[in-house]
Amino acid sequence: MTNKREGYAGIDIFRIAAAIMIIAIHTSPLVSFSHEADFVLTRIIARVAVPFFFMCTGYFLIPGCTESRENRKRVFVKFLSKTGFLYGAAILIYIPVNIYSGYFKEKPIIINITKDIVFDGTFYHLWYIPASIIGFMIVYTLTTRLSLKKVFTLSFILYLIGLFGDSYYGISEKFDAANSFYGTLFSYFDYTRNGLFFAPVFIVLGAIIAKSKREYSLRKNLVGFALAFSALIAEALILHHYSLQRHDSMYIMLIPAMLFLFRILLIIKGESQKILRDISMLVYILHPLCIIFVRGFAKVLKLEVYLIGNSLIHFIAVTVATIVISVVLIYIKKQLDTYKRQSQPERCRAWAEIDMDRLKHNVNQLKLLLPHDCQLMAVVKSNAYGHGDIEISKSLNKAGVYAFAVATLSEGIELRNNKIKGEILILGYTHPDEAPLLVRYDLTQTVVDYEYAEILDSTGLKIKVHIKIDTGMHRLGETNDALTNLDRTYNCKNLIVGGTYTHLSSADSVEPSNIIFTKEQIKKFYSTLNYLKSHNRNPSKIHIQSSYGILNYPELDCDYARVGIALYGVLSKENEKTKIRAALEPVLSLKARIVLTKEIQEGESVGYGRSFIAVKRTKIAVLCIGYADGIPRSLSCGKGYVLIKGKKAPIIGNICMDQLTVDISDIPDVQQGDIATLIGDDGNEAITAEQVASLAGTITNELLSRLGNRIERVYKKVV
Numbered sequence: 049m050t051n052k053r054e055g056y057a058g059i060d061i062f063r064i065a066a067a068i069m070i071i072a073i074h075t076s077p078l079v080s081f082s083h084e085a086d087f088v089l090t091r092i093i094a095r096v097a098v099p100f101f102f103m104c105t106g107y108f109l110i111p112g113c114t115e116s117r118e119n120r121k122r123v124f125v126k127f128l129s130k131t132g133f134l135y136g137a138a139i140l141i142y143i144p145v146n147i148y149s150g151y152f153k154e155k156p157i158i159i160n161i162t163k164d165i166v167f168d169g170t171f172y173h174l175w176y177i178p179a180s181i182i183g184f185m186i187v188y189t190l191t192t193r194l195s196l197k198k199v200f201t202l203s204f205i206l207y208l209i210g211l212f213g214d215s216y217y218g219i220s221e222k223f224d225a226a227n228s229f230y231g232t233l234f235s236y237f238d239y240t241r242n243g244l245f246f247a248p249v250f251i252v253l254g255a256i257i258a259k260s261k262r263e264y265s266l267r268k269n270l271v272g273f274a275l276a277f278s279a280l281i282a283e284a285l286i287l288h289h290y291s292l293q294r295h296d297s298m299y300i301m302l303i304p305a306m307l308f309l310f311r312i313l314l315i316i317k318g319e320s321q322k323i324l325r326d327i328s329m330l331v332y333i334l335h336p337l338c339i340i341f342v343r344g345f346a347k348v349l350k351l352e353v354y355l356i357g358n359s360l361i362h363f364i365a366v367t368v369a370t371i372v373i374s375v376v377l378i379y380i381k382k383q384l385d386t387y388k389r390q391s392q393p394e395r396c397r398a399w400a401e402i403d404m405d406r407l408k409h410n411v412n413q414l415k416l417l418l419p420h421d422c423q424l425m426a427v428v429k430s431n432a433y434g435h436g437d438i439e440i441s442k443s444l445n446k447a448g449v450y451a452f453a454v455a456t457l458s459e460g461i462e463l464r465n466n467k468i469k470g471e472i473l474i475l476g477y478t479h480p481d482e483a484p485l486l487v488r489y490d491l492t493q494t495v496v497d498y499e500y501a502e503i504l505d506s507t508g509l510k511i512k513v514h515i516k517i518d519t520g521m522h523r524l525g526e527t528n529d530a531l532t533n534l535d536r537t538y539n540c541k542n543l544i545v546g547g548t549y550t551h552l553s554s555a556d557s558v559e560p561s562n563i564i565f566t567k568e569q570i571k572k573f574y575s576t577l578n579y580l581k582s583h584n585r586n587p588s589k590i591h592i593q594s595s596y597g598i599l600n601y602p603e604l605d606c607d608y609a610r611v612g613i614a615l616y617g618v619l620s621k622e623n624e625k626t627k628i629r630a631a632l633e634p635v636l637s638l639k640a641r642i643v644l645t646k647e648i649q650e651g652e653s654v655g656y657g658r659s660f661i662a663v664k665r666t667k668i669a670v671l672c673i674g675y676a677d678g679i680p681r682s683l684s685c686g687k688g689y690v691l692i693k694g695k696k697a698p699i700i701g702n703i704c705m706d707q708l709t710v711d712i713s714d715i716p717d718v719q720q721g722d723i724a725t726l727i728g729d730d731g732n733e734a735i736t737a738e739q740v741a742s743l744a745g746t747i748t749n750e751l752l753s754r755l756g757n758r759i760e761r762v763y764k765k766v767v
């Protein structure tokens with residue numbers, strides 16, 4: 049769909065206002081004080097609410113419909129199934145009230161119910177849902193054949209017909225033909241403000257606004273709205289004065305007023321809030337129930353004089369009750385979803401359990417190591433080393449971490465799309481043509497050398513950057529002694545320099561020669577900084593250390609430390625010596641399910657290339673995890689093992705793309721569906737990521753970052 053649901057703060061906030069207006073329509077807040085004032089509030093002003101919801105449907109769904117056929121069908125089916133489900137649920141909720149009020153006693157029952165389900169709703173407010181379904185189907189069908197303009201014209205004609213059965217009915221009543229026409233219509237439904245006559249025009253209007261893709265001027269639209277809305281009030285008051293209204297939902301001026309209002313709401317940009325959409329929907333469905341509750345409550349507590357007698361208090365009580373109940377329901381659903389996700393490994397094939405409490409523990413441990421002013425910059429590149437970058441970053445935001453590093457532009461965008469807050473530094477190269485995305489998503493780009501700085505600068509965009517200096521790693525960064533180039537880099541007027549950094553190439557080693565090299569790198573970095581400062585260049589925030597930098601050179605005075613692997617509670621290699629031992633806990637465990645077990649005889653082989661040949665009767669188990677999931681193929685043929693029921697089971701034969709085989713001869717009672725641990729604890733045994741990496745001849749960084757996306761991530765946290 050062309051319409052991403054981002055940045056519709058105005059629309060989302062107005063959904064709540066519109067839902068409250070609908071409560072007002074059904075509770076008449078001002079009626080205790082003035083009938084006229086109440087009429088203006090609930091029969092005129094609040095009448096923008098329902099058209100607004102129709103326009104949202106049109107704005108977000110119809111443009112998608114006019115694209116490819118496949119897309120259209122998907123949008124159609126999704127809308128119908130979602131709205132149909134909602135309608136079914138709403139009908140069920142109100143059945144007890146229907147029974148109580150004698151709804152099912154009115155004859156002819158089948159005809160009544162059919163009429164109500166299709167047009168009028170089985171409870172007084174429910175007409176809106178079938179109206180949106182019918183309106184959507186009409187507009188959807190017409191837009192497949194006709195231009196939006198023509199569809200608007202047709203919908204407008206329908207609206208006019210509806211109008212003369214609604215607030216202009218007093219006029220049509222005077223003509224016999226019209227009278228008998230509307231008489232026929234009203235034998236099918238009670239009102240013309242339904243899916244046939246009322247909804248389509250607003251749905252198309254929403255679609256037209258979405259298609260036009262214009263930037264609207266706030267002033268013009270405010271003026272337009274003020275004029276149209278005043279005219280709307282005048283129109284309604286005149287019709288009311290001459291008692292022409294049979295019903296009071298449809299006015300001519302409602303159409304221009306809604307056009308301007310919707311545009312104004314679109315101008316108000318900002319984060320979209322799904323919770324506001326959910327609340328408004330629940331408020332709409334549940335408020336009549338809350339009206340009944342508030343009345344019952346008032347009777348029980350003998351507070352009728354206030355809670356019912358005073359219309360304003362009544363309205364406020366109903367509104368508060370409805371919103372509270374809606375928020376509670378949303379909270380319960382969220383908890384249930386979390387619970388469902390946590391218990392899902394029951395069905396998973398292969399999964400990684402990610403322990404968020406351990407992540408938080410590691411953050412706290414690392415913060416203790418860092419100098420007071422040094423902030424943790426969480427390195428979440430490559431899907432947070434296989435841990436799931438979105439969930440990890442969200443959790444880190446909650447733990448007070450507001451600086452992130454990723455390797456690529458798309459990783460940065462993904463974080464922003466998931467509302468991750470704070471600075472996001474791209475450590476790698478981004479093509480200069482993509483520079484607008486850096487700005488749009490508020491990402492900070494690493495300046496990889498002087499030439500790159502000039503190209504970024506020449507885009508004319510104000511780009512946030514950290515400048516990287518190469519002090520001996522000889523990967524990214526402008527060479528530390530290319531002082532003229534560095535000087536020019538800081539002179540680029542379009543680059544907003546937020547930091548300067550370097551990367552150490554052997555911070556992990558405690559070998560004397562490597563320590564000398566590292567200290568040399570650090571010295572070069574600081575002397576370059578001094579040169580820059582003496583030439584009035586501002587390096588801004590500085591950073592040097594990654595995980596091992598902190599563990600071996602904790603004393604460095606920096607503004608950030610870019611921590612990756614240590615955050616996830618593991619070191620790169622087994623039994624590595626570091627100057628400081630931090631009490632880190634591994635965040636990830638890796639599990640896979642046993643597909644089946646079988647016995648093979650002496651001389652029989654297992655897997656591709658027959659690399660395993662049984663020397664005796666052997667019991668084997670097949671696991672559903674393979675090298676495509678990130679299990680190094682080098683663990684084949686007995687190099688690696690897994691844990692089953694707290695015991696070691698060696699990997700036999702060659703690891704396949706999606707499966708591998710283990711020897712379980714020494715483990716009794718292994719069954720289909722049992723769980724094997726590839727990384728983590730199992731009973732009294734444990735197998736660490738460091739051990740697996742070492743057996744595979746690699747480092748944990750590679751092992752973890754290669755865990756594939758077929759592995760489900762199951763997040764464990766204290767709810």
Ligand SMILES: *Cc1c(COP(=O)(O)O)cnc(C)c1O
Nearest residue numbers: 427475551594595610611612613
């Ligand atoms: C990946 C990376 C880090 C993080 O390294 P760890 O050893 O995992 O802490 C830090 N800085 C740069 C430039 C990196 O590329």
